[in-house]
Amino acid sequence: MTDFIQRFHFSDSPVRGEVVQLADTLVAIVGRHTYPARVQALLGEAVAAAVLLASTLKFEGSLILQVRGDGPLETLMVECNNHLEVRAVAQVAEGWSDQFADMSLSALFGNGQLAITIDPEKGERYQGIVPLGESSLAACLEYYFTQSEQLPTRLWLVAGDDTAAGMLLQVLPGHDDSEDEDIWPRLQQLTDTVKADELLDLPVNELLYRLYHDEQVELHEVNDVCFRCNCSRERTESVLVSLGEAELNDILAEQGSIDITCQFCNQAYSFDAIDVAQMLRGGISEPGRLH
Ligand SMILES: [Zn+2]
The missing domain is CATH 3.55.30.10 (Hsp33 domain)
Known part of the structure; x- marks a missing residue:
């Protein structure tokens, strides 16, 4: 149907x-x-x-x-x-x-x-x-x-x-x-x-x-x-970046990686220390935040 x-x-x-x-x-x-x-x-x-x-x-x-x-x-x-x-x-x-x-x-x-x-x-x-x-x-x-x-x-x-x-x-x-x-x-x-x-x-x-x-x-x-679920790795990254570097490093120190599962579709997203460093660099280079 x-x-x-x-x-x-x-x-x-x-x-x-x-x-x-x-x-x-x-x-x-x-x-x-x-x-x-x-x-x-x-x-x-x-x-x-x-x-x-x-x-x-x-x-x-x-x-x-x-x-x-x-x-x-x-x-x-x-x-x-x-x-x-x-x-x-x-x-x-x-x-x-x-x-x-x-x-x-x-x-x-x-x-x-x-x-x-x-x-x-x-x-x-x-x-x-x-x-x-x-x-x-x-x-x-x-x-x-x-x-x-x-x-x-x-x-x-x-x-x-x-x-x-x-x-x-x-x-x-x-x-x-x-x-x-x-x-x-x-x-x-x-x-x-x-x-x-x-x-x-x-x-x-x-x-x-x-x-x-x-x-x-x-x-x-x-x-x-x-x-249809519109979740994506990019959207998940932007949510994580908004938590701030200190919070992300705390989770990494505790768990080794940051694992997020979409509550709507169960898609899993995993970020290791390298991913997190990269996404934070991406955040810093956003227009308007460059020094
Ligand atoms: Zn989803």
Whole structure:
């Protein structure tokens, strides 16, 4: 199965939608780690959500969804760029036990926050923060849209075994209530009837027909989604250089080499004393730092 996102809209109305269905992408993400089932499901939902949100990026750059807290699930992070290349990781606290599996979202993350970052390659970063007070990730994101006074938006997110899927409905600007004042509540109600296996497995045209058979729906193009990690030896070097010479020499003295494993894709990078000396020289010769 090819992972994809497909846009649609309701004819003669200002409501648009998107469906995302993911399998290989999720296998690539979770297959590199051993996650408890609840964590894997949440990660799947977060990946589906990030793809739905990133698909509207109009520039080169990334959207990052990140939850950090002091509960049993410490971190959950998804990054999706405008080419719909996605990577994600979760981190559970030591001593995770299955008794955490039934915890509410806010208990799971403890004193946690959900940050949504838009990171254009050129231009300013933008970050919105929402509390994790809602019962689901979808509800937290909806709260974010409401709070940041963006367009009215609803999300439906589900995770299966190594699969995830989601839907987004959004009212576009220019909504004229007099035309069909019932359309937004009606479409939300119809979409609320969607079952997890329908969202995960049905072909999009069948899914939309099942939900909206009395509505006029127009399908747009399909875009592929895939896993990709953009880590590299060069990027790892620049992170290390930022730690400073003293810190790097301390690690070298202690461990003989500096070994970094990418948390997203498990790619290992190793730097010995010669590598470190070279990268530090490279740092010193940067423009603007020459004496
Ligand atoms: Zn990587």
